[in-house]
Amino acid sequence: MFNLVSFIPRAVAQGIPLMFGSTGEIITQKSGNLNLGIPGVMYVGAMSGVIGSFYYEQSVGKGNLNPFLAVFIPLICSLFGSLLMGLLYSFLTVTLKANQNVTGLAMTTFGVGFGNFFGESLIKISGLDVPSIALSRTSACFSAKLPFAKSMGWFGKVFLSYSFLAYLAIIVSIVAAIVLKKTRVGLHLRAVGESPETADAAGISVSKYKYLATCIGCMIAGLGGLYYVMDYACGIWSNDAFGDRGWLAIALVIFAIWKPDVGIFASILFGGLYILYLYIPSMGHMEYKELYKMIPYVVTLVVLILSSMRNKRENQPPAKLGLPYFREER
Amino acid sequence: MENKRREPLFHIVKRDTLPAWQSVGIRIIAILIALVVCAILTTALTGDNPFDVYYTMFQGAFGTERKTWFTLRDLSILLLISLALTPAFKMCFWNIGGEGQVLAGALAAAACMICLEDKIPDPVIVLLMIVTSIFAGAFWAFIPAICKAVWNTNETLSTLMMNYIATQLVAFFIIKWEVPKGSGKIGMICQDSHVGWLVDPMGNKFLLSIIVAAVITVIMYIYLKYTKHGYEIAVLGGSVQTARYAGIKVGKVIVRTVCLSGALCGVVGLLLVGSVNHTLTTTIVGGQGFTAVMVSWLAQFNPFVMVLTSLLIIFLDRGASAIATSFGVNESFSDMITGIILFFIIGCEFFIRYKVIFKKNSAEATVNTAKAEAKENSTEKIKDKATANEEKEDEE
Numbered sequence: 144m145f146n147l148v149s150f151i152p153r154a155v156a157q158g159i160p161l162m163f164g165s166t167g168e169i170i171t172q173k174s175g176n177l178n179l180g181i182p183g184v185m186y187v188g189a190m191s192g193v194i195g196s197f198y199y200e201q202s203v204g205k206g207n208l209n210p211f212l213a214v215f216i217p218l219i220c221s222l223f224g225s226l227l228m229g230l231l232y233s234f235l236t237v238t239l240k241a242n243q244n245v246t247g248l249a250m251t252t253f254g255v256g257f258g259n260f261f262g263e264s265l266i267k268i269s270g271l272d273v274p275s276i277a278l279s280r281t282s283a284c285f286s287a288k289l290p291f292a293k294s295m296g297w298f299g300k301v302f303l304s305y306s307f308l309a310y311l312a313i314i315v316s317i318v319a320a321i322v323l324k325k326t327r328v329g330l331h332l333r334a335v336g337e338s339p340e341t342a343d344a345a346g347i348s349v350s351k352y353k354y355l356a357t358c359i360g361c362m363i364a365g366l367g368g369l370y371y372v373m374d375y376a377c378g379i380w381s382n383d384a385f386g387d388r389g390w391l392a393i394a395l396v397i398f399a400i401w402k403p404d405v406g407i408f409a410s411i412l413f414g415g416l417y418i419l420y421l422y423i424p425s426m427g428h429m430e431y432k433e434l435y436k437m438i439p440y441v442v443t444l445v446v447l448i449l450s451s452m453r454n455k456r457e458n459q460p461p462a463k464l465g466l467p468y469f470r471e472e473r
Numbered sequence: 474m475e476n477k478r479r480e481p482l483f484h485i486v487k488r489d490t491l492p493a494w495q496s497v498g499i500r501i502i503a504i505l506i507a508l509v510v511c512a513i514l515t516t517a518l519t520g521d522n523p524f525d526v527y528y529t530m531f532q533g534a535f536g537t538e539r540k541t542w543f544t545l546r547d548l549s550i551l552l553l554i555s556l557a558l559t560p561a562f563k564m565c566f567w568n569i570g571g572e573g574q575v576l577a578g579a580l581a582a583a584a585c586m587i588c589l590e591d592k593i594p595d596p597v598i599v600l601l602m603i604v605t606s607i608f609a610g611a612f613w614a615f616i617p618a619i620c621k622a623v624w625n626t627n628e629t630l631s632t633l634m635m636n637y638i639a640t641q642l643v644a645f646f647i648i649k650w651e652v653p654k655g656s657g658k659i660g661m662i663c664q665d666s667h668v669g670w671l672v673d674p675m676g677n678k679f680l681l682s683i684i685v686a687a688v689i690t691v692i693m694y695i696y697l698k699y700t701k702h703g704y705e706i707a708v709l710g711g712s713v714q715t716a717r718y719a720g721i722k723v724g725k726v727i728v729r730t731v732c733l734s735g736a737l738c739g740v741v742g743l744l745l746v747g748s749v750n751h752t753l754t755t756t757i758v759g760g761q762g763f764t765a766v767m768v769s770w771l772a773q774f775n776p777f778v779m780v781l782t783s784l785l786i787i788f789l790d791r792g793a794s795a796i797a798t799s800f801g802v803n804e805s806f807s808d809m810i811t812g813i814i815l816f817f818i819i820g821c822e823f824f825i826r827y828k829v830i831f832k833k834n835s836a837e838a839t840v841n842t843a844k845a846e847a848k849e850n851s852t853e854k855i856k857d858k859a860t861a862n863e864e865k866e867d868e869e
Contacts, residue, residue, distance in 0.1 A: 177629075179569075179629075183812075231816065234820075235816065235819055235820055239819075239820050239822070239823035240823060240826070240827070241819045241820065241822055241823065242770060242819070242822075244567055244569075244629070244766065244770075245766065245767055245770045245771075245815075245819060246816075246819055248569075248763050248766055248767055249767060249812055249815035249816060249819060250812070251763070252763070252764070252767075252808050252811055252812045252815065253808065253809055253811075253812020253813065253815075253816070254812070255805075255808060256805045256806070256807070256808025256809035256810075256811070256812055257805075257808075257809055257812075258805075259803070259805035259808070260803060260805040260806050260808070260809055262805075263803035263805060264518075264803070382805070387637065390633060390637075393630070393633075394630055394633065394634060397627065397630055429648050430645050430646075430648035430649045431645075433641050433644040433645040433648060434641065434642075434645050436641050436644070437637070437638055437641040437642070440634045440637040440638050440641070441634075441638060443630075443634050444631060444634040444635070444638070447626055447627065447630055447631055447634070448620050448624065448626050448631070451620065451624040451625055451626040451627070452624045454624070454625075460627065469485075469487070471485075471486065471487065
């Protein structure tokens with residue numbers, strides 16, 4: 144009844160956008176910036192990629208896509224779009240010392256509007272009857288899988304059946320974990336988040352680290368949006384389809400106790416919880432499905448409360464999370 | 474020369490409180506620049522004359538008497554949610570769960586209407602709706618509040634999760650109560666009997682929420698400014714340590730204030746179901762729980778200023794819908810415009826709180842005039858410099 148071999152790949156596919164989002168947000172939060180704009184950034188990342196590939200597909204016309212360009216153009220567009228969002232957030236919160244929560248919420252408003260506005264415009268340009276854009280040819284390049292995965296039975300299905308962006312997500316998370324934990328740059332970054340005064344006194348440029356961490360974090364999060372459109376949704380953009388994944392990514396940061404390597408498992412677990420309602424029998428009552436969809440949120444809430452109850456020192460958020468740093472204000 | 478340490482071009486100092494007219498002036502300049510940027514963007518994206526676009530926006534919001542009433546009602550709802558969140562924010566409790574608390578209130582009101590129609594007399598039902606929705610909203614806020622007070626749980630995330638739980642709960646009951654079966658929605662509740670429909674003062678169906686909003690604005694102003702509770706909130710918002718030394722029971726104040734916040738959100742839910750929509754959907758709040766955060770913050774937690782900031786947001790929202798229909802742009806455009814205007818307002822706070830002092834040198838005068846000329850370009854960067862220039866002039 145419950146087929147684990149088919150469940151795990153779906154959970155992973157659900158988890159990858161969250162993994163990108165939460166890794167990006169962890170890096171950002173380690174610098175002391177609580178970026179609530181991640182949902183907006185992911186929309187912008189996704190939309191920029193869609194715009195890039197849309198014009199590439201248009202320019203090629205009926206001819207064959209160059210697989211390298213088909214992947215490269217959306218990837219660069221997506222990174223660039225989310226980089227701009229990161230710069231905007233850093234400029235407002237670091238340089239202008241604005242309130243981070245409000246800036247983040249404004250970025251989410253803007254980003255979601257941006258995504259849906261250009262989505263709608265592209266739908267109009269493409270002149271289709273359905274309210275969505277289909278970039279199936281680009282998507283085919285993005286979701287290209289290892290050729291020998293199919294021949295390896297359940298092992299291939301569980302471990303090898305994903306596209307390159309999925310593996311990239313895992314690699315990025317591992318690299319982020321190593322950088323944060325083992326390197327000097329990571330140490331400096333953590334110092335900036337825990338105690339910017341100390342970091343500043345030690346000669347670390349607080350603004351530079353905050354800018355860098357936020358921008359890199361946003362670029363990683365933007366890739367989550369790109370993965371969602373190009374791979375998970377098979378290249379079909381429809382407005383608001385991305386839903387609340389951005390907010391879940393932020394919640395996942397706590398779930399993963401600010402550790403990108405824990406984040407890998409947390410996001411896959413979360414992805415599983417997200418689709419669990421499809422697997423629980425509802426015994427003819429459609430309404431129960433809606434209750435099952437509550438599971439991931441309830442679990443997050445419980446984890447959040449439990450982790451604050453245990454109150455272990457290494458599981459706490461960066462001490463100066465959400466506060467702007469002004470040297471003369473000590 | 475190479476080795477000489479370069480003196481920074483400018484440095485930043487914190488300023489004393491600006492006179493009110495100056496800080497208002499800076500904000501108005503920021504909004505004007507934002508409108509210019511939005512106009513340029515609109516023209517670039519749609520190819521329409523920006524003045525036509527703004528005129529259409531104004532027509533969309535205030536063009537006819539009916540449209541004005543709609544605008545005022547939307548304004549009152551957003552204002553109410555912002556007012557509800559304000560005491561919590563003032564205490565530095567980031568309640569972004571307004572959405573869920575309103576939904577909880579709306580669900581309670583709808584439940585009273587649907588389950589008790591024909592069973593007990595109408596006035597009793599209305600009374601029950603009021604009580605249950607207030608309690609539901611307060612309960613939805615109580616859970617994050619108690620966790621914050623006892624275990625210092627991060628309230629931003631716990632209230633966020635409560636939003637989704639509320640949404641799914643509403644989705645569950647919508648399918649349970651759907652009319653007709655299989656449609657996936659409830660439709661007008663008590664369409665024939667009008668049981669539980671709140672009164673329309675003077676026969677005007679828009680007026681009730683406007684009156685409630687006006688009354689609560691005044692009450693909230695007094696509550697925050699002149700009562701002991703308001704004082705405790707302000708102290709706690711300034712510094713938890715100070716509050717503790719002053720003998721304020723921090724946990725108690727947090728729970729009390731956040732429950733008040735949730736209870737007011739519950740009232741909004743009651744108004745939405747009992748007076749505005751007469752139905753229940755999962756999107757009945759429409760993201761206003763998040764918008765209200767910005768409305769409240771932009772007004773610096775002052776209830777009367779909040780009327781203006783929520784007017785700005787609602788004006789943009791309704792205006793953009795008008796653009797959407799007459800220029801063939803989709804409604805998400807309003808989100809983008811709102812976002813851009815918010816960025817400018819958020820950014821301009823910097824110039825209210827800090828002062829940029831440029832390096833004194835002889836070239837300064839020429840630089841200043843050059844900057845004044847460059848003002849027309851109105852990019853964000855220019856804005857900073859331009860505002861800095863004005864501050865200079867003020868000093869002189």
